[in-house]
Amino acid sequence: xxxxxxxxxxxxxxxxxxxxxxxxxxxxxxxxxxxxxxxxxxxxxxxxxxxxxxxxxxxxxxxxxxxxxxxxxxxxxxxxxxxxxxxxxxxxxxxxxxxxxxxxxxxxxxxxxxxxxxxxxxxxxxxxxxxxxxxxxxxxxxxxxxxxxxxxxxxxxxxxxxxxxxxxxxxxxxxxxxxxxxxxxxxxxxxxxxxxxxxxxxxxxxxxxxxxxxxxxxxxxxxxxxxxxxxxxxxxxxxxxxxxxxxxxxxxxxxxxxxxxxxxxxxxxxxxxxx
Amino acid sequence: xxxxxxxxxxxxxxxxxxxxxxxxxxxxxxxxxxxxxxxxxxxxxxxxxxxxxxxxxxxxxxxxxxxxxxxxxxxxxxxxxxxxxxxxxxxxxxxxxxxxxxxxxxxxxxxxxxxxxxxxxxxxxxxxxxxxxxxxxxxxxxxxxxxxxxxxxxxxxxxxxxxxxxxxxxxxxxxxxxxxxxxxxxxxxxxxxxxxxxxxxxxxxxxxxxxxxxxxxxxxxxxxxxxxxxxxxxxxxxxxxxxxxxxxxxxxxxxxxxxxxxxxxxxxxxxxxxxxxxxxxxxxxxxxxxxxxxxxxxxxxxxxxxxxxxxxxxxxxxxxxxxxxxxxxxxxxxxxxxxxxxxxxxxxxxxxxxxxxxxxxxxxxxxxxxxxxxxxxxxxxxxxxxxxxxxxxxxxxxxxxxxxxxxxxxxxxxxxxxxxxxxxxxxxxxxxxxxxxxxxxxxxxxxxxxxxxxxxxxxxxxxxxxxxxxxxxxxxxxxxxxxxxxxxxxxxxxxxxxxxxxxxxxxxxxxxxxxxxxxxxxxxxxxxxxxxxxxxxxxxxxxxxxxxxxxxxxxxxxxxxxxxxxxxxxxxxxxxxxxxxxxxxxxxxxxxxxxxxxxxxxxxxxxxxxxxxxxxxxxxxxxxxxxxxxxxxxxxxxxxxxxxxxxxxxxxxxxx
Numbered sequence: 028x029x030x031x032x033x034x035x036x037x038x039x040x041x042x043x044x045x046x047x048x049x050x051x052x053x054x055x056x057x058x059x060x061x062x063x064x065x066x067x068x069x070x071x072x073x074x075x076x077x078x079x080x081x082x083x084x085x086x087x088x089x090x091x092x093x094x095x096x097x098x099x100x101x102x103x104x105x106x107x108x109x110x111x112x113x114x115x116x117x118x119x120x121x122x123x124x125x126x127x128x129x130x131x132x133x134x135x136x137x138x139x140x141x142x143x144x145x146x147x148x149x150x151x152x153x154x155x156x157x158x159x160x161x162x163x164x165x166x167x168x169x170x171x172x173x174x175x176x177x178x179x180x181x182x183x184x185x186x187x188x189x190x191x192x193x194x195x196x197x198x199x200x201x202x203x204x205x206x207x208x209x210x211x212x213x214x215x216x217x218x219x220x221x222x223x224x225x226x227x228x229x230x231x232x233x234x235x236x237x238x239x240x241x242x243x244x245x246x247x248x249x250x251x252x253x254x255x256x257x258x259x260x261x262x263x264x265x266x267x268x269x270x271x272x273x274x275x276x277x278x279x280x281x282x283x284x285x286x287x288x289x290x291x292x293x294x295x296x297x298x299x300x301x302x
Numbered sequence: 303x304x305x306x307x308x309x310x311x312x313x314x315x316x317x318x319x320x321x322x323x324x325x326x327x328x329x330x331x332x333x334x335x336x337x338x339x340x341x342x343x344x345x346x347x348x349x350x351x352x353x354x355x356x357x358x359x360x361x362x363x364x365x366x367x368x369x370x371x372x373x374x375x376x377x378x379x380x381x382x383x384x385x386x387x388x389x390x391x392x393x394x395x396x397x398x399x400x401x402x403x404x405x406x407x408x409x410x411x412x413x414x415x416x417x418x419x420x421x422x423x424x425x426x427x428x429x430x431x432x433x434x435x436x437x438x439x440x441x442x443x444x445x446x447x448x449x450x451x452x453x454x455x456x457x458x459x460x461x462x463x464x465x466x467x468x469x470x471x472x473x474x475x476x477x478x479x480x481x482x483x484x485x486x487x488x489x490x491x492x493x494x495x496x497x498x499x500x501x502x503x504x505x506x507x508x509x510x511x512x513x514x515x516x517x518x519x520x521x522x523x524x525x526x527x528x529x530x531x532x533x534x535x536x537x538x539x540x541x542x543x544x545x546x547x548x549x550x551x552x553x554x555x556x557x558x559x560x561x562x563x564x565x566x567x568x569x570x571x572x573x574x575x576x577x578x579x580x581x582x583x584x585x586x587x588x589x590x591x592x593x594x595x596x597x598x599x600x601x602x603x604x605x606x607x608x609x610x611x612x613x614x615x616x617x618x619x620x621x622x623x624x625x626x627x628x629x630x631x632x633x634x635x636x637x638x639x640x641x642x643x644x645x646x647x648x649x650x651x652x653x654x655x656x657x658x659x660x661x662x663x664x665x666x667x668x669x670x671x672x673x674x675x676x677x678x679x680x681x682x683x684x685x686x687x688x689x690x691x692x693x694x695x696x697x698x699x700x701x702x703x704x705x706x707x708x709x710x711x712x713x714x715x716x717x718x719x720x721x722x723x724x725x726x727x728x729x730x731x732x733x734x735x736x737x738x739x740x741x742x743x744x745x746x747x748x749x750x751x752x753x754x755x756x757x758x759x760x761x762x763x764x765x766x767x768x769x770x771x772x773x774x775x776x777x778x779x780x781x782x783x784x785x786x787x788x789x790x791x792x793x794x795x796x797x798x799x800x801x802x803x804x805x806x807x808x809x810x811x812x813x814x815x816x817x818x819x820x821x822x823x824x825x826x827x828x829x830x831x832x833x834x835x836x837x838x839x840x841x842x843x844x845x846x847x848x849x850x851x852x853x854x855x856x857x858x859x860x861x862x863x864x865x866x867x868x869x870x871x872x873x874x875x876x877x878x879x880x881x882x883x884x885x886x887x888x889x890x891x892x893x894x895x896x897x898x899x900x901x902x903x904x905x906x907x908x909x910x911x912x913x914x915x916x917x918x919x920x921x922x923x924x925x926x927x928x929x930x931x932x933x934x935x936x937x938x939x940x941x942x943x944x945x946x947x948x949x950x951x952x953x954x955x956x957x958x
Contacts, residue, residue: 078401080369088369092397107394111376113369124373126380130390182384217384262390266380 050275051171051230053121053157055114060089062150064108068097069142077110077150087114089150097144101137102251106130106261108148110240114155121157121271123177123198125150127240128264131189135251135258145191146261147243154235157200159273161230170276173200173208173234174225177269181214184262191245196265198238200226207234214265222269227276240265330356335396337361337375342399349387358382359396361405364451366561367691371406372397409691411560412449413612414442415675415683415701417457417652420493421464421476422678423723426709428465428789428810431680433707435479436715436723438679441706442483443716445684451560454485457652457674458571458616461505462493463788466734466809467726471516472497475726477505478524481534482718487556489569490539491616491653495583496814499544499551506552508532521725538569538614541595543588551587555599557608563689564608568596568646571616572634572653577839578785580816581912592617593641597665600643609695610687611646618654618674620868628660632868634841639672641665647696648687649673657681659701671699680706734806739940741803744793745949747811749784749845752957753835753862757787757811758847759950761932764939765818766849768930769905775820775927778891780849780905781831783915786932787847788813803940805933812932816907821923826898829884830919832856838880839916842866846917848954849905855888857958885958907932 062077077091092109110127129148133139159171175198185192197211208224228234244261251258335342335355346356358378365371379396382388388396416438425434446452460480461473468475480488494502504511510529511517518530525531540554556567570592576584596613603611619633635651642649644666655677661669675681681703688698707713747757762780769775789810794800823831836843836858845862848854859878860870889896896902906920908928913921930938940947 080372086369088372090369090372090401092394092401094391094394094398105391107391107398109376109379109394109397111372111397113373124377126376128380128383128390128393130394132391180380180384182390259389262383264380264383264390264393266377266384268377 050165051159051161051273052118053116053271053273054160055085055087055116056156056158056233058087058155059153060087060112060151061153062089062091062110062112064091064093064146064148066095066106066144066146068099068104068144071097085116087112087152087155089113089152091150099139099141102133102135102139104141104144105132105134105257106146108146110148110150112150112152112238114152118162119272123238123270124268125196125238125240126264126266127242128182129242129244129261131244131261133251133258133260135254137253139251141246141249143245143247145243145245147241149239149241151239153237153239155237156233157236158233159228159230165230165275167231169230171228171230172225172274172276173228173271174274175208175222175269175271177222177267179210179212179220179222180218180266181212182217182262182264183214184217185244186258186260188246188249189244189260190247191243192261192263194242194263194265196240196267198236198267201235202232222267228273238267240267325351326353326357329354332356335359335399337399337403338405340399340403342396344388344392344395349382355382355388355396359400361403364409364449364561365406365691366409366563368404368406370561372400375400407691408697409451409560409563409689410449411563411565411687411689412445412452413648413650413685413687414445414452414454415457415650415673415685416679416681417616417650417675418459418491418655418677419456419476419679420459420677421461421468421473423475423479424465424467424727425715427467428678430709432678432709433680433711433713434709434715434723435483435679436719437707437711437713438682439483439716439719440714441682441704445682453487453558453565453567454483455567455612455614455650456485456488457614457650458489458491459493459652460488460491462491462496463813465813466806467723467730469813470730470733470809471519471726472501472511472514473505474517474520474530475722477533478520478531479719479722481524481531482722485535486558487536487538487567487569487614488533489614489616490537490542490552490571492572492575492579494537495575495579495587498583498585499587502537503551504530504532506533506537519726519729521722524722538567539571540568540599541570541573541590541592543590545586545588554595555603560689563610563691563694564606565610565612565687566603566608567612567614568599568603569614570595574841577916578914580909580914582908593638596646597641597643600645604645607694609645609693610689612648612650613642613646615649615651616653618651618656619658619660619672620654620656620871621658621660622868628658630868631658631660631662632872635672636662639664639670642670644668646670648685648699650683650685657703659683659703671701673701673703675703680708682706730806734804734809735797736805737802738805738808738937739803739943740801740946741791741793742801742946742948744790745947746790747784747787749863750952751861751863752856752952752955753843753845753858754952754955755784755787755847756949756952757791758782758784759850759952759954760939760947761787761812761936762847762849763950764936765905765907765932767939767942768935769818769820775903775905775929777820777903777905779852779902781910782847782907783910783917784844784847785915786814786816786907786909787811801946805937808933808936812936814909814932816909816932818905818929818932818935819908819911820903820905820927820929821911821920822901822925823904823920823923824898825896825900825902827919827922828896828902828904829889829898831917832884832889833882834917834919836879836881836883837916840879842871842874844915845955850954851892853888853890853954853956855885855956855958856883857885858883862957905929
């Protein structure tokens with residue numbers, strides 16, 4: 028069957044297809060961001076809160092990193108973390124980027140014993156209030172499709188000497204107390220995952236977004252023989268990247284126009300066949 | 303919400319995987335990974351093809367905020383960790399260094415300033431010292447290449463009082479050339495008003511001149527719908543009000559966004575523009591105080607979250623030592639900067655055609671950088687503004703003037719600009735080379751100590767000859783303003799026989815296209831006109847050039863054969879101007895003393911007839927009769943003297 032392309036009908040079809048384009052965006056109303064690092068080695072603590080670099084409005088930036096060297100008899104422990112989280116707002120989309128990594132190395136100049144060591148790091152955008160703002164002409168309360176697309180990566184590498192090692196990450200979007208979109212990963216091994224979800228929102232409503240990454244590890248009564256090279260005990264890391272986009276749900280009349288266009292094309296094709 | 307699209311794009315770019323990085327033709331071979339000058343301690347090595355960790359971190363490129371850089375460093379280092387090319391400890395060390403280095407907290411922006419370009423697009427036109435716009439463009443390109451964060455701005459007189467190659471085509475060639483260079487903003491100077499607001503608005507918006515056949519002759523790439531396209535850059539003028547609707551003729555402020563760090567450019571022209579521009583050129587416009595205007599805009603600018611503020615001003619100063627530290631700089635700019643709001647970080651000035659980079663105190667008594675880049679494309683001011691990306695405010699400003707070269711220098715001429723220039727040179731070749739007469743020697747506009755020049759004599763004589771018959775005005779005398787004589791008439795020049803005068807040369811001498819006006823003045827009014835040469839409103843003495851037969855004596859106390867020094871200028875303003883220096887009874891026409899009550903027919907150009915250059919006594923002239931265009935009068939005078947016109951004898955004005 029040979030259907031000649033009719034400009035007018037084509038235009039109708041295109042109008043129908045295009046009407047689902049981006050039509051709203053997230054505005055940040057408020058947020059709580061926290062993060063940091065806590066480590067203790069045989070009763071000696073270090074505590075390091077992440078810096079909140081966010082501006083007075085708009086984007087959220089959380090950042091923290093440190094390297095610690097804890098001397099012990101016959102050696103030392105070197106432990107570190109680096110974590111950050113960004114939410115970047117524009118009318119096109121809202122971008123999320125988070126990373127966190129943690130390390131633990133032991134240097135044994137002689138026989139080294141670690142009685143008890145524990146380290147935990149996290150970054151957390153725990154309650155970001157987001158408002159769906161409509162573009163010009165977008166009525167308050169009209170339905171929109173909110174979708175998130177991104178990916179997550181995990182690097183999980185614990186030496187067998189390590190106790191209580193973990194790495195987890197996730198994000199969720201809630202309307203009041205109801206979760207409307209979420210992703211969680213308790214990473215047991217290294218790998219990558221796609222992160223996709225969507226839900227229907229309304230122009231003008233406020234949603235709560237939260238995301239987190241955490242990782243930790245420890246040693247208990249660990250003994251290390253003298254070694255010229257340091258022992259690599261913990262190598263973990265995670266990243267989570269993605270974007271929220273908000274598109275208008277096509278109005279019934281738009282569907283009607285789309286269907287009308289298709290119908291007319293079909294009718295013309297049929298008439299031509301009948302000739 | 304703040305639409306931080308730029309930052310978003312930047313962070314999005316940071317998400318690109320490591321493999322998408324550019325090839326590293328010359329890898330950064332630093333032994334350890336450096337963030338600026340901060341050593342991370344992490345051994346540097348190739349991790350992606352030839353690219354080292356240091357290459358991928360890209361700390362040298364401009365970052366609009368520390369967050370943007372940290373996000374980038376985070377992503378790059380995480381990718382390397384994931385690929386097991388660095389360890390987790392190394393990533394932590396890299397991120398410690400990224401944060402401690404402060405990379406991203408300061409953003410360097412390069413501003414490239416110029417002023418008083420005056421349509422000097424063709425190399426060597428007007429003066430062999432003029433490098434032409436093709437060399438000018440090359441230098442701008444070189445400066446732009448140093449820093450992708452840049453803006454090119456003019457402090458006014460970009461057009462107007464131009465030589466033939468631009469002026470013949472209504473200065474459209476200059477606009478088209480500036481479009482090709484890619485300049486951001488041009489303040490309007492006084493000369494932008496030479497042909498009035500309608501013509502200036504056409505320079506911005508485009509469209510052909512309603513009557514001039516030389517309009518709209520640009521190359522196809524420079525036109526829009528077959529007509530002159532107008533300026534791609536924005537003309538700015540915060541202190542020029544259109545009295546028709548009480549709004550500014552042009553936007554007062556231009557803003558350029560550098561990765562989320564905005565710089566505001568506030569443009570003002572000299573408040574006294576109406577005293578130096580043909581009154582018809584500024585009809586319907588009001589010019590307001592420069593400093594008051596700029597200061598009043600500061601709160602509005604800051605309310606938009608903009609903290610880095612640059613003033614582009616078409617008013618300037620006179621430094622005592624060229625390229626020195628500007629000790630003793632004088633001129634109107636000093637008082638203006640002394641009154642400027644302390645939030646203003648930099649002043650790019652012009653008008654005086656001087657070259658300087660000075661510090662002058664603002665209203666808070668704090669020094670602010672004030673620059674000017676000479677004239678005629680010969681210099682560019684290379685300005686580095688360091689912006690703290692956390693406060694968005696400028697924390698350091700440095701500036702130097704760089705030479706563009708001359709018409710003979712080896713600076714490569716940008717082919718794209720040369721194309722525009724050659725196009726117009728070729729279009730103007732026939733009209734420009736047309737022989738209009740001969741001269742017996744070079745006739746210069748250099749004044750003697752009485753204030754009279756040989757070329758002034760010739761032009762005044764030509765204007766008298768064009769208007770002396772009963773039908774053309776019955777004039778007895780002609781007066782010519784010295785500022786309207788823009789070049790000498792050379793005896794010898796490339797492309798012509800010695801002694802010949804081409805239309806191009808005549809045009810370059812008198813590029814304004816003023817017409818002649820003959821009017822009736824009483825003898826008392828003639829005395830008043832002469833005393834206005836050093837009248838209370840004159841910024842410096844302006845000695846009118848007078849026609850043959852008109853003689854007088856003055857006892858003006860300062861030199862007239864050179865520009866006044868800064869000290870002499872100050873003396874002129876303080877105690878000289880406004881006094882009478884014409885010797886009573888010395889003013890004569892053909893040896894007969896001018897009588898105060900008698901009427902005389904006097905010819906001036908249309909600029910003076912309207913009271914231009916503050917010769918307001920001419921406004922009282924009656925029985926006006928319009929005449930020929932000034933260049934046509936000169937051409938007719940040359941034609942009437944086929945043996946060749948000799949330099950004027952400079953014996954009409956006598957200093958006692």
